[in-house]
Amino acid sequence: MPILASASDPGLFRLRRALRVLTAVLLTLAVLALVGLPATTMTPGAIVAAIAAFTVTEPRPRQKAITFLLLPVAACLSVVIEAVLRPYPLIVDAAFLAVVFCSVYLRRYALRGFAVGMVAFMTFFIVMLFHATTAQLPALLPAAVIGIACAALSHFVVVRERPWRTLGLTTSAFRIQMVQVIDAVDRLIQGGQADARRERRVRRGMRRIRASVLLIEEQLAESVARGSTGGRLHLIATELAVERLSMWASQAVAKEVPPQVRPRLRAELNVLRSLVSRTLDSAGAPDEEDILRRLADNARPSGTGSGPGPRGGTPAAIREFAVTWIRARRALASLGAPGVPVKNESAEHRQTAEQPLGERPEKVAEAVKPSPPAGLRLTTRQAVQATAAAAAATVMGELLSPQRWYWAVVAAFLVFANTTSRGDILLRGLRRTLGTVLGMVAGIAVAVVVTGDLPLTLLLMFGCIFGAYYLAPLSQSAMMFFITVVLALLYSLLGAFTPQLLQLRLEETAIGIAAGILAAVLILPTHTSATVRSDLAALLEDMELFVEDAMKLLSTGQRYDLVSKARDVDRRLGTLHSDAAPLTHPITPFRARRSDLDYLLNVLDSCAYYIRALAAQARPGNMACDERLASMGRRITANLGRLRDAVHGINQPLEQPSEDDMPTLCLVNHEDLHWTGAQRAPEHTDTQWILCNVARLDQSVAGMAHPLWLSTGSGAARRPA
Template identity: 35%
Template sequence: MCGSVKAAIRRTGRGTWDRFAASDPGLLRLMAGLRTVAAIVLTLVTLALLHTGVTLMVAGAMAAMVATFAIREKEVRGQAITLALGLPIALAAMTLAALLHTSIIAGDVFFVALIFGAVYARRFGDRGMALGLIGFQVYFVSLFVHATVPTLPELYLTLAVAFVCSAVVRFAVVPETPEGTLRRLREAFRARLAQLVATHVELVDAGPKQLDGVLDDLRRHTARLHEAALMIQGRLEEGTRDAAVAGLLQRRVADAEIAAERLGVMLLNARSAERTDTLTLHLPDAPVPAMMNRVQAEGDAVGTLRRDLEALHLLVARAPGDRGTGLAHVRNRLLGYRDEDNLPPGTPAVQDAFRGLGEAARAVLGLRLALDGPQDESDDSPATTRSREEFDAEDLAIVGAEESADSEDDRTGLQRPTTRAACQVAVGSALAIVGGEFLSTQRWYWAVLTCWVVFLNTASTGEILVKGYRRLLGTVLGVVAGVALAGLVGNHTWSAFFLVLLCVFGMFFTAPLSYALMSFFVTAMLGLLYTLLNTYSLATLVLRIEETALGAACGIIAAVVVLPVHTDRRTDEHLGTVLVRLREVVSAAVEQLSGGPAVDLLSRARDLDTALDDLRGSTQPLMHPITPLRGRRQTARYLVALLDTCAYHARSLAATAELVPFSKTVAADPRLERAGLRIACNIDLIVARVADEPAEGEVESGASIASMLDADDSPALRSGTVTFRVLRHLQRLDEGVVGIARSLDVPVTGRSGSRNSPVAAEIP
C-alpha cells in the first residue's frame, strides 16, 4: 500500500514537472530569472559585508543585472570573454558619465554618440550587442544614482563586485552550458509531444460541443511542438560535439514532429464525414469539415483506437529509465500497425489512423534510441526488430549535417540594417533628450531608455509601434503596482530589496512571453528602487508614464522619418525568402524521391522553418488586435497558415526522401519528377510577383497531382503505400501554393482542386 502511494506521488510529481518543462522549453526563462536574481543577491550580500550605502547597493544590483542578462553567447568560453571585456567598458562608461555630470550639453552629445555606437555594435554579433548594451546600461545607471567624480572609487569597486558576482553565479551557481540546455530542450520536446498525444485522445471522444475547444488545443500543442523542435535545431551545433550525433538527433526530432502532426490529421479524417485539409491545424478558427463523430460508429475499432492512443501516450510520457515487459508489449503492438495485415477492420480513414499510430510509435522508438541510447531487445516482436534494423541502416547513412553558410548581407552604408537602426535610435534619443528635459531636468533619461528599448529586436515601423504601445501599457499598470508596493514596504530596506528581486525574476521569466508584462515588472521595481533611495513620490511615477510615452513617440517618429523600413517591405522580403526556401526543399526532395542524388534535406528544411519563423515575427504588427487594417490582418493570418501547411508537407517529403537511399521499403518513383516541376514553377512565379520582377506565365492548377501519374497507365496505387503518402503531400503542397497565389493576386489558370482520378479522390 505504501509503495503504491509513493508510486502515485512520483507519477503526480513527474506529471507536474513535465507540464512545467513543456511550458518553458529548456527551462530558459526559469534559468535566466534565477541566474539574474542570484547574481543580484550575491552582489547585495557582498556589498552589505563591505558596509556600502544604499545608493551603491542599488547601483551594484543594477550593474549585476546588466552583466548577467546582456551575455547571450552559447559557448561558456565566449561568455567568459565577453564578461571580461564588459568590465572595462562599464568602468569607462561610469567614468565618462561622472566627468560629464556638470556639462549638460557635452553629456547629452556623448550619450547620443554612445547610443549610436551601442546599436551599431550589433553588426558584430552577440558579443558586440552585449558590450554595447553594457556600455549603455551602465551609463544609464550612473545617471540614475547621480555619479560624480568623488564617488568614482566606490563606484569602481561596486562595478567590480557586481561583475565578479555575476561571473560566479553564471559559471558556478547557475551554470549555462550548451549541453545542459540541449538536454533540457529534448526533455521539453518529449513533454510537449506527450501533451499533443493526450489531445489526440480527447479528439477521438469529443462531441460536437467540445470539438472546437479540442481543435484549439490541437492547434496550440502542434505549434508548441514545432517551436520546441526549432529550439532544438538551433542548439544542435553547440550542444553536441559530434556532427553525426547532431544529424541523428535532428532527424529523430523531425520524424517525431511529422508523425505526430500526421496522426492528428488522420484522426480528424477518421471522425469527419469528409476529408480534412491540413490547413485546419494551422489556421485559427478554420471551419471544421463536419460536426458529427463518425468514428463512434466504428464499433470495436473506436475502443481499440482509444486504447492504443493512450498506449502511445504512455510510451511518450515514460521516464528515460523506465523499463518493463508491459511497455515492450505496448510498443510491439503499436509498431505492428505498420504491417497492412495487422490493421483492424474498419473504413479506410480509420485504418489510416491506425497506420498513423504505427508510424508515430516508430518515431517515438527512434527518438528514444537517439536520446537514451540502446535498449533491451529481448522482448522485441518482428515488427519492432524491423524498425530497429531500419534505424540502424539510417544511422549508418546519416552524417552530420553540414553547416549551411549563411548568406552574407551585401548591403553597405546606410542600407546596412545595423547602421540604419543606429541612425534611427540616435535621432530618436536626441528628440527624447530635448523633450525629456522639458518634462523633467532630473528624470529625462527615462524617455531615452524607452526610445532605446523600442528599437531592440525590432526592424520595421510596425514592430516599433507595437512595442511602444506595449511598453506604455505595461508602464501604466506598473505605476499602479509601484504605488501599492511602495506603501507596503515603507522604510523596510530589506523587504524592498526582496520585492525588487521578485520583480526582477518576474521581468526575466515573462520577457519572452509578453513585453507588456515585462514592462509592468520593470516599472514596479523602479517604484521600489525610488523608495530605497528616498526619492519616491506619486508624482515621480506619473512622470515615469509621461517620459515613457514621450520616448515611445520619439522612437516612432524616428522610425517613420529616418531611413524608414515599412512593415510591408520587410514582410515581402521575408515572404520571398520563405518561398525560395520552400522551393529548394520541395525540388530537392522530389528529385531524390525520383531517383536523384542524395542531399542534406533536413538542413534545408531547417532553413525553411527558420525563414518562416522570421516571417511570422515580421507579420505580428499586421496581426495585432489594435491594427485598423482588418482586411490585411486576415490576409496575413491566412498566408502564414498556408505557408505553415506547405512547410509541414515539405518536411514530410524531405523525411521520406531521406529514406530512399538505404531503405528496403521506400523506393524511388521517377514519375514524381513531373509533379515537382509544376510546383517549383508555380513557386517561381509567386516569388517574382512578390519581388516585383517581370515573369511570364500563370500559376497552373488544373489536373490533380495523382491524375498526372495516372496518365502513365501505371498500376493503381494502394492506400498506405509510400508513393501514395508522397502524393498526398504533393497534392496538399500544390493546393497550398495555388492558395498563396490567389491570396497575392497572382494569375492562376485552370481549376484549383480538380480531382480527375480515383486515387486523387482518396488523398486526405
Template identity: 30%
Template sequence: MVARTTTSLWDRFAAFDPGLVRLASALGAVLGTAATLAVLTALRVPETALVVGGFTAMTTSLAVGDLHPRNRFVTLGLGVPLSLASLAAGAALTPYPTAAKLVFLMVIHLAVQARRFGPRGLGLGIFGFMAFLLSQFTQARVDRLPLFGASVLVAFGAVTIVWCWVGPVTASRALMRLRRTFDVRLHDVLRDTASMIATGQDIDARSRSLQDRLDRLHASVLLIEDFLDERAADEDTEALPAHLGRVEVAAHRLAVLAVRAMRTPAAGNDPAERTARQLLARRIRALRQPTVGTPCAAERWVEGYEGGPANRPTRSALVLDCFPPVDELAEALRVLGPRERPAGRGTPPGKPAPRTFGAPPRGGTDTESLKREATRQAFQVTVASALAIAGGQLLSPHLWYWAVAAAWVVFIKNESTGEVLLQSLRRLAGTGLGVVFGYGLVALVGGDGPVLLALLLLCMFGMFYTPSHAYWAVTFFITGTLGMLLALMDTFSTHVLLLRVQETALGVSCGILAAVLVLPTTVRRAGDAELVGFLQVLDRLLRTVAAGSTGTEIPTSRVRAAHDLDRALESFRRACLPLTHPLNPQRRRRHRVRHLLELLETGAYHARSLAAAAERLPADHVPECATRLAAAAARAHETVTHLIRVTGRRSASASRTARPTVVRALSRLSEEQRVSRDRPSPEYRLLLHVERLHVALTALVQALDPLASDPDRTTAVSSERTDIPLPPGPIRAAAAAVSCRALADRCERA
C-alpha cells in the same frame, strides 16, 4: 506517489519554460544582484556604489542571452571592459552636460550598429548603453570612478560565481532540459489526440487546442536545434535533429489524420466504430510512456507494443488510416530513445552540415543587407534619442534619461513602424500599471528596508521570468523594481512616479515619430521581405530534395534546410504581428495576413515532412521515381519563382477584395483528400508531399494576387479533386506535362 507527483509538476514547469532558460536567467539575476549587494554592503561602500553594482548585475542577465553556457561566459567576458569604458566616459563627461548628451547619442548609434553581429552584438550594445546610462543616473564623477569600477567588477564576479557554483549548467545538462521540454510537449499532443479520438466530441475546440500543442512542440524542436547550432557537432548530437524532426512529423501527421477521421460523419452507434476508436486511443496513450521513462522502461514498452496490421480493427477506413502513423511514431520514438541516452549513439556518423547554409537573420537576405538594416535603425534610434533628450530636458533636467531609455528600448528586435508602435503601446501600458503597483506596495510596506529589498528582488525575478512576448508584463515588473529602488534611496514620491509615466510617454512618442519620418519601413514592406526570404529557403529545400533523389551530392542536409525554413516562417510571423494582433482595427487586412500564415504553415508542414521522408529514402530507390520527383520539384520551383515575383509587385487594390475565411493549419490539412494506401512507400510519400506543397503554393499565388484574371490558368490536381489557379507561362506548361498521381502509381508498381 509523491515522487511521481513531483516529477509531473516539474515536467509541467519545464513545458512552460523550455529548457528552464527563463528560470536560469531570473535566478541568475536575483542571486547575482543579491550577492553583489551583500559583498558591497560588507565592504561598507556608499549607497551610490551599491546602485552601480546592483544595476550592473541586473544588466548582465538582460544582455547575455546565449543558450550555450560557454557562449554566455564569452559574452560576459567581452562585456566587462566595454562596461568599464562606457562608465568611465560617462563619468568624465558628467561635468559637461552638453558634451555628455552628444557622446551618449554616439554610444547609442554604435550600440545599435552592433546588432549587425547577431545576438552577441545586441548584448554588447546593451552593456555599453546601460553603463553610460548608469553614469548619468548616478551622476558619476572621475574621483569616484575607481570605486564605481570596483563595484562593476564585483558585480561581474558575483554573477560569474553564481553561474558557476549555484546550479552549474553544462552543455549536456542544458540539452537534457530541452529534451525534457520536448518530451512533455509531445506527451501533451498525444494526450489531446487520444482524448479527441476517445470522446469524439467538441472536435473544433479540441482541434484548436491540439494546434496550439503542436505549435509548442515545434517551438521546442527549434529551440533544441538552435542550441545545437551554438556547439560543435559530435557523435552524440549529430543525428539528434533528424530524429527529433522525424518524431515531430509523425506526431503532426497522426494529429492531422485524427482530426480528419473525427470530423467525417461516422456510424456513432456502430460498435465496431467505437471499438476501433478506443483501440486507437489506447495505442496512442501507450506511446506517451517511453518519452519520459528510463532506457529499461523504453525497451519493455517496445517489447509489449501490440502494433501492426494483424492487431488492427477491420472497420472505419478513416480510423484505420491513423494506425500506420502510430506505428511510425513508435518506431521514431524507439530510435530517438529516452532523454537520458543521446540519440546519436548507435547511429552511423554522417557528414556534418556546413554552417554557411541557413535562413538569413531578420532584416536581410545576406550580410550586406543586415548591415544596411542595422545602419538604418541606428539612425532611427539616434534621432529618437535626440528628440527624447530635448523633450526630457524640458520635463525634468535630472531624469531626462528615462525618456531616452524608453525611445531606445522600443526599437530592440523591431524593424517596421508597426512593430515599433506595438512595442511602444506595450511599454506605455506596462509602465502605467507598474506605477500603480509600485505605489501601492510602497504605501503598504512603508519604509521597511529589508521588505523593500525582498520586493525589489521579487520584481526583478518577475521581470526576467516573464516571457518576452508579454512585454507589457516585463515593463510592469521593471517599473515595480524602480519603485522599490526609489523607496530604498528615500527618493520615492508621487511626483517621481508621474514623471516616470510622462518620460515614458515622451520616449515612445519620439520612437514612433522617428520610425515614421526617418527611413521608415512599413509592415507590408518588412513582411514582403520576410516572405521572399521564406520562399528562397523553400526553393533551396526543393533543390536539395531533387538533387538528393537523383544521387547528386547535396550542399547540406535536408533536415538543416527544413530548420532554416521554419526559422524563416517565424521571422515572417513576427514581422506581420502588428497586422495579426487582435487590436488591429483593420479586420480585412488582419484576416488576409492570417490566411497567408495559414497557407505558409500548411506548406511548411509538407516541406518538413518532405525533408523527413527524403532523409529516409533508400539508396536503391527506383531511378524512374527519382526522375519524376525531380520533375515535380521543378514544377514547385517554378511556382516559387513566380511567387517571389508576385510578392515584389503586389497591387494595393487587393486589400479591397472579399475577406478570406481563416482556419487553422491543422484544419486545412485535415481537409486534404484521403490517400487510400495502408503504408505508402518512401517514393510515393515524397511525391505526395511535393504535390500537396505545390497545391499550397498555388493557393498562395491566388491569395497574394486575388484580382489577377486569367481563365485559362488552371491545372487539375487529381489528389485534391479541385482546380487550383496557376500563373500563366511555363508553370502551366509544366503542370500539364506532369501528373503526380500517375507518377506515384508508376513508382508504386515499380
C-alpha cells in the same frame, strides 16, 4: 531521479537566465558591501550586473568569456567619459547621444554587439544620472567591474551551462508537450464537433513542439558536425506523427464524430498518453510491444471503413504515433549522457568524404550567398532613429520633470530593442505602456501594504526582479509590470513613495515610447511590409533550394543533408511569423491585408509540413527515372522562382498542378493510405508517400497565387474567401 522540464520553457533557458540575473545582483550587493565601497555605488553596480547577466547569451562558453572580457572596457569607458566631461553639460549631452548611436549600431555584430552596446548605454546613463565626477571614479570603476565579474561568476559557476543536462531537459519538455497535444486532441474528440478554441489549443501545442525540436537540433549541432546525427530522423518522424494526429483529429471533428465512437477513441488516446508519459530512461519494452499489438488489433478495419465511424477501430494516426515514439524514445534515451555513441541514421542524406556533394548550377550556388541589403542596414537606421528619439525624449522629459526625465530616455532607447520594423516598434510600445499602467496600479497597492516591513519588501523586490527577467522573452508587458512594481517597492523602502511618483513614471514612459515611435515613423522608416517581403523572399529561396536538392537526391543518388535544409525552412518561417505579427494582430487597421497574410502563412505552414515529410522519407536514388516526380519537381521550383519574382514586383502566372501527376493513393484518406501501405513492400509504400507529399507541396505552392494576387494557368487569382 528523472528531471522534469517545464513544457513552456524547454531546456529551462528562461529560468536559468533569470536566476543568473538575480544571482548577479545579490552577489554584487554583497561584494560591494564587503569591500567597503560607498553606498552610492550599490545601485550602479547592481544595474550593470543585471544587464550584463541578462544580455550575454552566446551559446558557447568561449564566446561568452570573450564578451565578458569586453564588457568592463565598455563600462569603464562610459564612466570615464561621463565623469571627465561632467563640467561641460552640452558636451556630455552630445557624448550621451553618441553612446546611444554606437550602442544600437553595435547590434549588427549579433549577440555580442547587443550585450556590449546595452552595458555601455546603461553605464553611461546611470553615472550621468548620479552626476558622477572624476573624484568618484575610484569608487565607480571598481563597482562596474565587480558587477560584471559577478555576472560572469553567475554564468560560469553558480548557474553554469551543462549541455547534456540541458539536452535532457529539452527532450523531456518535448515529451511533455506531446502529452499536452494528446490531451488537446482528446478534448477535441470529446466535443465531437468543430470547436475553434480547442483547435487553437492543438495548434499552439504543435508550435511549442516545433520550437522544442529546433532547440534539440541546435544542441545536437556539434554532434552532427562530428558525424553523429543523434536521432535527428527519429525527431522529425515523431514531429510529423504528432502533427498528423492533430490533423486527423481536426478532420474527424469536422465530420462530427458519432457519439458511440468517441469513448473508444478516447480510450485509445489514453493508451497513447500513458505510453508517451513515460520518461525516456524508463524500461518497458514488453509493455510497449503489448500496446502496439493492442493498437494493431483495434486498427484492423471491421466491416466498412477504417475511419472514425461506428465500426472503425484505432485510427492509423494513433498507431503511427505510437510506433514512431517508441523508436524515437530509444534513440533519445541515449542522448542523456555525454560520450554515448548514437547510430548515424541519416548518413544517407549527408555528404561524406567518400561521396562528395553533387555539383550545383552556378545560379543556385550564387543564390546561397545572401544578397546585400538595399540602402542602409537595419542597425544603422535604428541607430539614427534611437539617437533622435533619445534627444527628443530628453527635451520633453525634462519639460515634464527635471528630476525624472531619465525614465523617458530609457523608454525611448528600449523601444528599439529586438525590433525589426516600425510596426513592430508600435506594437511593442503599446505592450510596454500597458505593462506600465498595470504595474502602476499593482505597485501602489503593494507599496501601501508592505510599508515598514523591510524583509517582506526586499523579498518582493527580488521576486519581481526575477519575474521581470524570467518573462521578458515572452512578454514586454509582463516585464514592464514587474519593473514598475520594483520601483514602487524601492521608493517605499527609501521613504519617498507617492502615487504621483508612479503616475509620473507612466507619463515619462509614454513620452519616451511616443518619441521612439515618431522617430521610427518619420526618420528612415523600415516598413513592416518591406520586412515581411524580404523574409518571404528568403523563405521561398530556401524552399526552392530544398526542392532542388531533394529531387537530385531521389533521382540521382547525390547526397544532401535534407533534414538541416528542412530546419532552415522552419527557422525562416518562424522569423516570418514573428515579423508579420504587427500585420496579423487583431488591432491592425489593414483588414484585407491581414486576411491575405493569414491565408499565406497557413499555406506556408502546410508547405513546411510537406518539406519535413520529404526530409524524413527521401532516400538516395529510390525514385530514379520517375517522370511524375521530375515533372512535379520542375513545376514546384519554377513556381517558387515566380513567387520570388512576384515578391520583388515582377508578376508572372503560376503553372497549375496537373491531375495526371497526382498519385492515386493521395486521393484516398490518410488512414486508408496507411492501411494499404502496411500490406505492401516498404519500398513501394515509401515511394507512394513521397509522391503524395510532393504532389501536396505542388498544390500548396500553387495555392500561394491567391494571397499574392497572381494569375494562374487556369485564370486570374481571386481573393481567398
